Amino acid sequence: MNAAFHWPVRVYWEDTDAGGVVYYANYLKFMERARSEWLRAQGFEQDVLRDEAGVVFVVRRVEIDYLSPARFNDRLDVSVVRHEIGRASLSVRQELLRGPTRLAEAVVTLACVDAVRFKAVKIPAPLLQALTYAT
Numbered sequence: 317m318n319a320a321f322h323w324p325v326r327v328y329w330e331d332t333d334a335g336g337v338v339y340y341a342n343y344l345k346f347m348e349r350a351r352s353e354w355l356r357a358q359g360f361e362q363d364v365l366r367d368e369a370g371v372v373f374v375v376r377r378v379e380i381d382y383l384s385p386a387r388f389n390d391r392l393d394v395s396v397v398r399h400e401i402g403r404a405s406l407s408v409r410q411e412l413l414r415g416p417t418r419l420a421e422a423v424v425t426l427a428c429v430d431a432v433r434f435k436a437v438k439i440p441a442p443l444l445q446a447l448t449y450a451t
Contacts, residue, residue: 320395321357323350325412327390338386343420344378347410350394351424354408358446366431369440373426376405380422390414401447404428404436 331342352362366372386392392412399407407425411418428439439447 318398320397321350321354323353323394323396325349325392325394327386327388327392329388331386332388336388338390340382343380343382343386343412343422346392346394346412347396347422347424350396350410351408351426354396358443360443360446365440365443369443370431371428371437371440372431374429374434375424376427377407377425378422380420382420384414384417384419386412386414386419392419398447399423401439401444403438403444406439406447 325346327338331338331345333339355362362372392414395409395411395413397409399409401407405425405427407423410422410424412420427436429435430437438444
């Protein structure tokens with residue numbers, strides 16, 4: 317089963333423009349936080365992956381649709397669902413919701429790279445296995 321992982325986010329002034337609307341690039345920050353917490357929930361800390369396995373994940377591609385604005389002080393829910401997984405990359409589907417209202421949806425493709433050379437490498441076997449069965 318590939319159930320969605322959910323992470324709560326609160327919108328602060330620093331996330332908004334002068335009109336109190338979330339600046340478009342900050343949706344990507346909210347998604348990044350949720351992906352970090354999703355990995356943590358699977359038992360993998362990104363600094364440990366870098367220091368012990370010698371790999372990091374970098375964003376290779378983002379396809380995003382902005383559907384409705386988020387505003388100052390909104391309580392948001394950011395979801396992560398594994399979409400596709402390969403030997404050296406994975407993609408996830410993400411949504412930002414305010415209650416039942418979908419504000420943005422995206423497919424984010426991540427590449428696994430060597431932490432020093434930034435060249436694509438295979439996802440370490442324990443992580444690949446965990447992500448294959450991730451919820």
